Amino acid sequence: MKRAIxxxxxxxxxxxxxxxxxxxxxxFLLLSIFFFILAYYQIFSRTKKEKKDSLNKK
Structure with a gap:
């Protein structure tokens, strides 16, 4: 995440x-769109991982 910043x-x-x-x-317009997609993807993949981890614990 630090690298992205x-x-x-x-x-x-x-x-x-x-x-x-x-x-x-x-x-600037293209970059803001790109970073919005990137941030959305990171959040989405993180929640997916957390769901997997919680399933594995059970």
């Missing part, structure tokens, strides 16, 4: 540079 910060720094050019707006 570091990558996110680096990408925001790159986006800040690109934002001075017109590409930044499009890149």
């Amino acid at each position: 570091i990558i996110f910060i680096v990408l925001i720094a790159i986006l800040g540079y690109l934002y001075k050019r017109q590409l930044g707006a499009i890149a």
Whole structure:
């Protein structure tokens, strides 16, 4: 999870540079969508694992 946060910060720094050019707006939109999907997937896979673990304990 820490690695994802570091990558996110680096990408925001790159986006800040690109934002001075017109590409930044499009890149920012795509990136926010990408990170939303990534976060959703991580939460989903984590809950799946927890369900498996609770089943194994029983």
